[in-house]
Amino acid sequence: MVVVLMIAEKPSLAQSIAKILSRGTMKTRKGIAKPCQVYEYSGTFHGQQARFSVTSVCGHVYSLDFLPQYNNWDAVDPVDLYDAEVKKKDANPDQNIVKFLKHEGQGIDYLVLWLDCDREGENICFEVIDIVKPVMRNSSSQNIFRAKFSAITDKDIFRAMETLITPNKNEALSVDARQELDLRIGCAFTRFQTKYFQGKYGDLDSSLISYGPCQTPTLGFCVERHDKINSFEPEKYWKIDVKVRHNNSTFALQWNRVRIFDKNVASMFCEDIKAVTRTKILKVTTTQKSKQKPIALNTVEMLRKASSGLNIGPHHTMALAERLYIQGYISYPRTETTTYPQNFDFRDLLGKLSSHEDLGDTVKSLLKDGYSKPKKGQDAGDHPPITPMKVAGRNELSGDSWRLYDYIVRHYLGSVMEDCRYTQTTYMVEISKESFTCSGAVVTSPGFLSVMNWLQQDEGQNLPNLDRGAVLEITEAKLSEHQTSPPDYLTESELITLMEKHGIGTDASIPVHINNICERNYVKITGSRRLQPTQLGIVLIHGYHKIDSDLALPTMRADVEKQLNLIAAGKADFKAVVNYVVDIFRNKFCYFKDSVSNMDHLFEVCFTKLAETGKPFCRCGSCNRYMKLIVAKPSRLYCKTCDQTYSLPQNGTIKLYKELKCPIDDFELVLFSANTGTAKAVPLCPACYTKSPYPDVAKNLMCNQCLHPTCPHSMMQNRILDCQICDQGSIVLDAPSAPKWRMTCNKCKFFVPLLQNASKVSVKEETCHCPTNIITIEFKDESPFPNGKKSHSGCLNCDEIFVKLIKLESVIEEQLRGGHRGHRQGRGGKRGRGRGRGKKR
Incomplete structure (x- = not known):
C-alpha cells in the first residue's frame, strides 16, 4: 500500500477536500502544528491501494528576510540592504508548520499539492516541496503532483484529482523575485525616511514612513486627484432653462448650446426666447436602444462593485470572498478572466440556483424559456470567472457575506439574461432660431435589470406621445447662473480602475496596497468611500516628485511587473531580472538620499520640528x-x-x-x-x-525582560517561574502594581493576583525543587496568614498556605479557558529549567 500526503493552503480547505474525496469517511487526528488537523482515509492512487493523509499549511510557510545582522536600523546603512544576504525563515514559528510537514512527510510515496491556483499558491507549493521531498520514501520529482481547481465542489475536486499536473517552477520564481525586490526596495527607503523625518519632526501622525514600489504609486493617484482639486479655478457659466406645456403635460427642454460663459451673450439669447410664447415640434425621433448586460465577473470588477455598490472596502471584500470560496459557495475569487470556458455548464449551475429564496422564479424561467448566450470577455488564461457554486440562504450567511454572495449570484444571472431594451423618443423644437430638445425612454424589456435592479435604466422625462407639428406653450424661460466644479476625491472603485490600467499590483494584491496607504495614515476614507490624502501623504508624493518622479509614478512598477511576467512564462532569468531592477533602485535610492533636503523643505512647512514641540x-x-x-x-x-x-x-x-x-x-x-x-x-x-x-x-x-544581575527592576531580580500559558515568557513580580500586588508574564497578557494590601512583596534567591523562586509577602496591619503572622515565605506551587490563599492552579485554568494561547507544562512550569540567578538565560 502506498502512502499519499495531500497539502491544502488552509485548514478549512483541507477538511473540505478530504470530506469530498473520502465521501465523508475520513478519520481525523490532531497534527503537531497547532491549527492543523490531519484527515485520513483509504482509496486507490494510480491503480494502487493507498492510504491518504490530507492536511494543510496556513498560507506561506516561509517569509523572506535579511540576515539578523542587517535588522539593526541604527547600525546598518540602508543602501547596504540592496546587496545584503537574504534568507527564507519560518513565517509562523509558533505554529510548528515546518516540523509538522517533516513529520507528516516522513516515508510517504507521493505528494499532492492542493494550494490555491495562483502564483502565490505555486510559490507555496515549492516551499512545501523543499521541506517534504528530503524525507519522502521516493523523493523523485515524478512522485510530486499539483492539483488544479477553481471551486470547492465535488465535481471540481474529483476532476482535479483525475488530472494532476506538475508544479510550475517559473511561476514560483516570479513570486520569489517580487518578494526579494519589495523587501530590498521597501526596507531601504522606509528605514531611511522613517529615521530621517521622525528624528526631526514631532507631529508626524505615523509610526512608519514607508515606501513601497506598489504602495507609493497607489498613493500617487490619490494625491494627483487632490492636486487637481486644489488647483481648480471655478468659472461661471449660464444656461437657459425652458419649460413647455402640451395640454396638462409640462416638461423641460434642453438647450443645444448647453451653456455659455459670457453672461451678456446668454442674456441676449434669453430675452429673444422670452419674447416667444409658442413653438412647434419640428422633428420626432424614435430609436430602439439597449443597455448591455455584464460580462462574466472577475476580481477587479468584484472589488469595484463591492466598494461602490455595497460600501465594502477591497481588503474586507477579498477576505469575505476567500471565506465564501472555502465554504464552497463561490468559485475561486482571484481571476482576471471575464469569459466563461467553452465547456461551462450553465444549465447545471442554474439548476443549483433554482431554489434560491429570492431569485428562484427567475432562474426557473431561464431554465424553461432558455438562457441567453453570455457576452465574450477576455480569457487571461488563469481561472474561470467568479460564479456562485451552490445556493445559500440568509440563514446560512449573514451581513456582508450575504450581500457579497447575493451580488455574485445576481451578476452571474445577469450575464446569462437578455440585454435591457428600451425605446427612446426625442423631440426637437426651435425657439427664436435656438434649437432645443427633450428626450424620454420607455423600457420594453428589462432583461438583466430585473435581477440587477440597482442599474435601472434612466428613463428621462415622462413625455406625452406627440407628433411632428404639435404646438407647445412656453411656460417658463429663464437664465440660470452656474459655475464649473472640481472633480471629487477618488473613490476606491476609481482607484482600483487606475491601478489595473497602469499595472500596479495584481488582482490579489490591489486590496493590500489600498489598505496599506490607509493604515499608514497616508489617506483617509470618507463616508462615500472616497480616498482623501492626509498632509503626510501629500508631502511624501510632492517630495518624490521634487527629487525623482519615477518613485511616485506607476511606470516603473508596471515595467517591473512585465519583467516578473516574463519570469513566470519562462522567458527571463530570475537572477538577471532581480539584479537589473535592484541596480536601478539602488542608484535611485542613493540619489534620493543625497537630495532628501528637497523633500525636507516641504516637511518644514507642514510639520513642527522636534525642538519646538x-x-x-x-x-x-x-x-x-x-x-x-x-x-x-x-x-x-x-x-x-x-x-x-x-x-x-x-x-x-x-x-x-x-x-x-x-x-x-x-x-x-x-x-x-x-x-x-x-x-x-x-x-x-x-x-x-x-x-x-x-x-x-x-x-x-522592557525592565521585566532585562538581564541585568543586580538591578531591582530587572527580570533577573523579579523572575518567579516560567509562564505556563505562552511557553515563552517568565512570570515576574509586577512591583508597580502595589498595593494591588500581582505577578505578570513579560511576554503575554497572563497575570496572577497576589495578596492585596501587603506592605511588601519580594523575590528570594532561593529556588524550590519544582523549580519556582521563593517569594516573601509582608503585612503591617491585619494579615491573612495563620496565627496572625505578619510575614510568610514559600513557593507558590508547593507551599500550603500560598496554594490555599493565591490559588495559582485555579488562576491558570481560568485564564486558559478565557482564550489564552498555549498549554500547561505541569505544575511548577518547565521542570528542570532553573532561574539561574545572575546568568543570562
Whole structure:
C-alpha cells in the first residue's frame, strides 16, 4: 500500500477536500502544528491501494528576510540592504508548520499539492516541496503532483484529482523575485525616511514612513486627484432653462448650446426666447436602444462593485470572498478572466440556483424559456470567472457575506439574461432660431435589470406621445447662473480602475496596497468611500516628485511587473531580472538620499520640528538634561541637547517612574500602561528600549525582560517561574502594581493576583525543587496568614498556605479557558529549567 500526503493552503480547505474525496469517511487526528488537523482515509492512487493523509499549511510557510545582522536600523546603512544576504525563515514559528510537514512527510510515496491556483499558491507549493521531498520514501520529482481547481465542489475536486499536473517552477520564481525586490526596495527607503523625518519632526501622525514600489504609486493617484482639486479655478457659466406645456403635460427642454460663459451673450439669447410664447415640434425621433448586460465577473470588477455598490472596502471584500470560496459557495475569487470556458455548464449551475429564496422564479424561467448566450470577455488564461457554486440562504450567511454572495449570484444571472431594451423618443423644437430638445425612454424589456435592479435604466422625462407639428406653450424661460466644479476625491472603485490600467499590483494584491496607504495614515476614507490624502501623504508624493518622479509614478512598477511576467512564462532569468531592477533602485535610492533636503523643505512647512514641540519629561542619561515627550504618533522622547530620539511603546500611557534611573546608562525610567484593559504597567529605560544593551536580545527591551544581575527592576531580580500559558515568557513580580500586588508574564497578557494590601512583596534567591523562586509577602496591619503572622515565605506551587490563599492552579485554568494561547507544562512550569540567578538565560 502506498502512502499519499495531500497539502491544502488552509485548514478549512483541507477538511473540505478530504470530506469530498473520502465521501465523508475520513478519520481525523490532531497534527503537531497547532491549527492543523490531519484527515485520513483509504482509496486507490494510480491503480494502487493507498492510504491518504490530507492536511494543510496556513498560507506561506516561509517569509523572506535579511540576515539578523542587517535588522539593526541604527547600525546598518540602508543602501547596504540592496546587496545584503537574504534568507527564507519560518513565517509562523509558533505554529510548528515546518516540523509538522517533516513529520507528516516522513516515508510517504507521493505528494499532492492542493494550494490555491495562483502564483502565490505555486510559490507555496515549492516551499512545501523543499521541506517534504528530503524525507519522502521516493523523493523523485515524478512522485510530486499539483492539483488544479477553481471551486470547492465535488465535481471540481474529483476532476482535479483525475488530472494532476506538475508544479510550475517559473511561476514560483516570479513570486520569489517580487518578494526579494519589495523587501530590498521597501526596507531601504522606509528605514531611511522613517529615521530621517521622525528624528526631526514631532507631529508626524505615523509610526512608519514607508515606501513601497506598489504602495507609493497607489498613493500617487490619490494625491494627483487632490492636486487637481486644489488647483481648480471655478468659472461661471449660464444656461437657459425652458419649460413647455402640451395640454396638462409640462416638461423641460434642453438647450443645444448647453451653456455659455459670457453672461451678456446668454442674456441676449434669453430675452429673444422670452419674447416667444409658442413653438412647434419640428422633428420626432424614435430609436430602439439597449443597455448591455455584464460580462462574466472577475476580481477587479468584484472589488469595484463591492466598494461602490455595497460600501465594502477591497481588503474586507477579498477576505469575505476567500471565506465564501472555502465554504464552497463561490468559485475561486482571484481571476482576471471575464469569459466563461467553452465547456461551462450553465444549465447545471442554474439548476443549483433554482431554489434560491429570492431569485428562484427567475432562474426557473431561464431554465424553461432558455438562457441567453453570455457576452465574450477576455480569457487571461488563469481561472474561470467568479460564479456562485451552490445556493445559500440568509440563514446560512449573514451581513456582508450575504450581500457579497447575493451580488455574485445576481451578476452571474445577469450575464446569462437578455440585454435591457428600451425605446427612446426625442423631440426637437426651435425657439427664436435656438434649437432645443427633450428626450424620454420607455423600457420594453428589462432583461438583466430585473435581477440587477440597482442599474435601472434612466428613463428621462415622462413625455406625452406627440407628433411632428404639435404646438407647445412656453411656460417658463429663464437664465440660470452656474459655475464649473472640481472633480471629487477618488473613490476606491476609481482607484482600483487606475491601478489595473497602469499595472500596479495584481488582482490579489490591489486590496493590500489600498489598505496599506490607509493604515499608514497616508489617506483617509470618507463616508462615500472616497480616498482623501492626509498632509503626510501629500508631502511624501510632492517630495518624490521634487527629487525623482519615477518613485511616485506607476511606470516603473508596471515595467517591473512585465519583467516578473516574463519570469513566470519562462522567458527571463530570475537572477538577471532581480539584479537589473535592484541596480536601478539602488542608484535611485542613493540619489534620493543625497537630495532628501528637497523633500525636507516641504516637511518644514507642514510639520513642527522636534525642538519646538513636546514637553519636558524625564532626564537624558547622556547629558542629564530633560528630554521632551512627543505625544503624536509615534510617541517618543527627544533630547534637544544630544539631538537624539528614543522609541517608546505605542498605544498606551507613559508616566514618570519615581525618578529612578537605569544602572546601565543612567536614563530615568518611565512607566508604560497599555490600552488593553489589563492595567498592566511596566517600567522601561528609553535607551535600552530603543537599542538593547545585550547583543543577543532584540530591541524594545522592557525592565521585566532585562538581564541585568543586580538591578531591582530587572527580570533577573523579579523572575518567579516560567509562564505556563505562552511557553515563552517568565512570570515576574509586577512591583508597580502595589498595593494591588500581582505577578505578570513579560511576554503575554497572563497575570496572577497576589495578596492585596501587603506592605511588601519580594523575590528570594532561593529556588524550590519544582523549580519556582521563593517569594516573601509582608503585612503591617491585619494579615491573612495563620496565627496572625505578619510575614510568610514559600513557593507558590508547593507551599500550603500560598496554594490555599493565591490559588495559582485555579488562576491558570481560568485564564486558559478565557482564550489564552498555549498549554500547561505541569505544575511548577518547565521542570528542570532553573532561574539561574545572575546568568543570562
